[in-house]
Amino acid sequence: MRIIxxxxxxxxxxxxxxxxxxxxxxxxxxxxxxxxxxxPADKLLPSLESMGNAFWRMAAVPDRRSGDLLLWVxxxxxxxRLGSGMAIATxxxxxxxxxxxxxxxxxxxxxPYIATFSLIPPITILPxxxxxxxxxxxxxxxxxxxxxxxxxxRSTAQAVLDIPREMIIKAETLGASVWQMITRLVLPQVxxxxxxALRLGLVPxxxxxxxxxxxxxxxxxxxxxxxxxxxxxxxxILPYVVWITLLAFLLDRLLLALSRRTFRWHHLGxxxx
Amino acid sequence: MTGAPKLSVRxxxxxxxxxPVLERVELDVDTGAFCTIVGAxxxxxxxxxxxxxxxxxxxxxxxxxxxHPLPDEPMPDRGIVFxxxxxxxxxxxxxxxxxxxxxxxxxxxxxxxxxxRMSALEGIDDLLMKIGLCAAKDKYPAQLSGGMQQxxxxxxxxxxxxxxxxxxxxxxxxxxxxxLDMHELLLGLWEELGMTxxxxxxxxxxxxKLGTRLxxxxxxxxxxxxxxxxxxxxxxxxPLNGQSGKSQNQPGDIADALRPPVLAQTTITQIR
Numbered sequence: 001m002r003i004i005x006x007x008x009x010x011x012x013x014x015x016x017x018x019x020x021x022x023x024x025x026x027x028x029x030x031x032x033x034x035x036x037x038x039x040p041a042d043k044l045l046p047s048l049e050s051m052g053n054a055f056w057r058m059a060a061v062p063d064r065r066s067g068d069l070l071l072w073v074x075x076x077x078x079x080x081r082l083g084s085g086m087a088i089a090t091x092x093x094x095x096x097x098x099x100x101x102x103x104x105x106x107x108x109x110x111x112p113y114i115a116t117f118s119l120i121p122p123i124t125i126l127p128x129x130x131x132x133x134x135x136x137x138x139x140x141x142x143x144x145x146x147x148x149x150x151x152x153x154r155s156t157a158q159a160v161l162d163i164p165r166e167m168i169i170k171a172e173t174l175g176a177s178v179w180q181m182i183t184r185l186v187l188p189q190v191x192x193x194x195x196x197a198l199r200l201g202l203v204p205x206x207x208x209x210x211x212x213x214x215x216x217x218x219x220x221x222x223x224x225x226x227x228x229x230x231x232x233x234x235x236x237i238l239p240y241v242v243w244i245t246l247l248a249f250l251l252d253r254l255l256l257a258l259s260r261r262t263f264r265w266h267h268l269g270x271x272x273x
Numbered sequence: 274m275t276g277a278p279k280l281s282v283r284x285x286x287x288x289x290x291x292x293p294v295l296e297r298v299e300l301d302v303d304t305g306a307f308c309t310i311v312g313a314x315x316x317x318x319x320x321x322x323x324x325x326x327x328x329x330x331x332x333x334x335x336x337x338x339x340x341h342p343l344p345d346e347p348m349p350d351r352g353i354v355f356x357x358x359x360x361x362x363x364x365x366x367x368x369x370x371x372x373x374x375x376x377x378x379x380x381x382x383x384x385x386x387x388x389x390r391m392s393a394l395e396g397i398d399d400l401l402m403k404i405g406l407c408a409a410k411d412k413y414p415a416q417l418s419g420g421m422q423q424x425x426x427x428x429x430x431x432x433x434x435x436x437x438x439x440x441x442x443x444x445x446x447x448x449x450x451x452x453l454d455m456h457e458l459l460l461g462l463w464e465e466l467g468m469t470x471x472x473x474x475x476x477x478x479x480x481x482k483l484g485t486r487l488x489x490x491x492x493x494x495x496x497x498x499x500x501x502x503x504x505x506x507x508x509x510x511x512p513l514n515g516q517s518g519k520s521q522n523q524p525g526d527i528a529d530a531l532r533p534p535v536l537a538q539t540t541i542t543q544i545r
Contacts (some may be wrong), residue, residue, distance in 0.1 A: 023483040087470075102390060164357070166355040166357065166358040166359060167358055167359075167361060167362075169326065169347050170353060172349060173326075173349055173352055173430070173435070174349065174373040175349040175373060175433060176383065177376075179374050179385075180380070180383035183382065184372065184376075185361065188363040189362075189363055256377055263363070264413070265415060266363070268416060
């Protein structure tokens with residue numbers, strides 16, 4: 001049988017999926033082992049055990065200075081910033097995206113502006129945000145919004161334009177007003193695609209969050225890894241990176257599950273990733 | 274039929290970027306007529322249908338509906354069934370059918386709740402029975418076969434009781450057996466409701482079988498150096514003897530008119 005026609009069973013698929021992860025851990029463990037043979041105090045590739053200890057210390061032992069459990073404080077602060085930023089970006093995508101995609105006059109007025117705005121590298125705006133909003137939460141949230149909203153607005157507007165013209169005309173012949181078409185046709189057709197835009201927007205959102213926290217902050221996951229970088233504390237940095245990745249992965253899966261549950265009709269045809 | 278025509282087209286011309294697609298179309302259609310429209314690909318028959326729907330607007334000429342100019346946007350007075358995407362993919366069969374009454378009764382939310390919704394759902398039971406979708410009423414269109422989707426589309430288009438029903442190759446994607454079922458359904462609804470129907474089709478046998486009047490769109494002028502220079506118009510306008518299929522005009526007579534123009538090609542051969 002040709003290899004393209006061979007399908008793995010469920011168990012094989014799971015095992016194959018785990019393989020690269022296990023291989024990475026194994027390669028790391030071997031490399032770390034040999035480095036520490038040369039120098040037991042090596043900081044670059046700490047042992048899995050010392051990383052586990054460091055992670056436990058961050059998660060379960062109160063900080064000596066503040067008395068906080070640092071991992072959870074960092075996680076809560078970062079997720080709050082990420083969540084607020086993405087909530088604002090999603091709201092903008094929904095309102096502006098539908099207006100631009102559905103109403104030609106608004107499209108003429110705003111589409112070129114949003115397209116231009118989306119080309120500004122968001123990080124270049126960060127100093128401006130720090131100057132105008134100060135170093136508090138607002139500037140970090142604003143960076144996430146500036147970095148993700150324009151692209152999400154554009155993809156939502158495109159999703160509206162992709163609604164088959166036939167459906168819109170059919171709604172007109174059924175006597176719908178523009179508002180009714182937005183609530184009963186455009187919104188439900190666009191929401192699953194907005195969730196996809198949100199999932200894709202989370203990738204740059206994490207980048208902007210960590211960047212903003214690294215530059216000016218006193219808490220947060222990004223702040224922590226850039227803080228301990230000064231002491232070459234790889235035993236903290238590496239578990240934090242894994243933790244951030246895990247959070248991003250769980251958020252993505254959560255949104256996918258939400259989409260499957262809420263918009264069953266959208267997933268009836270061919271399924272996407 | 275007596276009195277003013279239901280629909281009257283005078284001197285209709287439609288051009289895209291200066292290229293005429295339709296020119297000098299003249300037509301009077303009586304109430305209750307079933308006009309089938311055939312023609313070669315790209316002869317503007319679908320454009321004509323879109324103009325009747327007000328999806329597009331004539332470059333020149335006038336169209337009167339019941340003696341008044343045609344509204345300049347799609348309205349409930351003209352129902353439409355497309356070949357694809359006619360029904361709403363995010364709504365179940367039943368929800369597709371109550372949507373029009375939801376639009377009418379709930380101007381702000383466009384949605385009925387509780388008892389009002391229940392009574393709207395009860396109101397479509399007969400319709401579901403008639404189109405044979407009772408068992409499928411809670412399914413989404415993607416879960417239905419092509420024929421079931423088009424039955425739903427026709428039923429949905431008739432909910433607002435339009436006086437004109439426009440059909441753009443509605444059965445083009447269906448199997449022959451399913452098509453026959455659809456013909457029966459459509460003729461039954463037409464006899465019962467008495468609306469005026471315009472139906473674009475590729476299938477000339479279907480056109481002869483269903484229509485009371487057959488309209489053939491074709492170009493009457495050809496410029497071999499500029500094939501796009503002239504638009505199409507109605508070249509044959511045949512009354513048909515009901516649905517018996519015993520018309521004096523046989524499909525073969527019309528077939529010539531449906532062939533794509535070969536004039537340009539012959540000219541080139543002659544020059545050589």
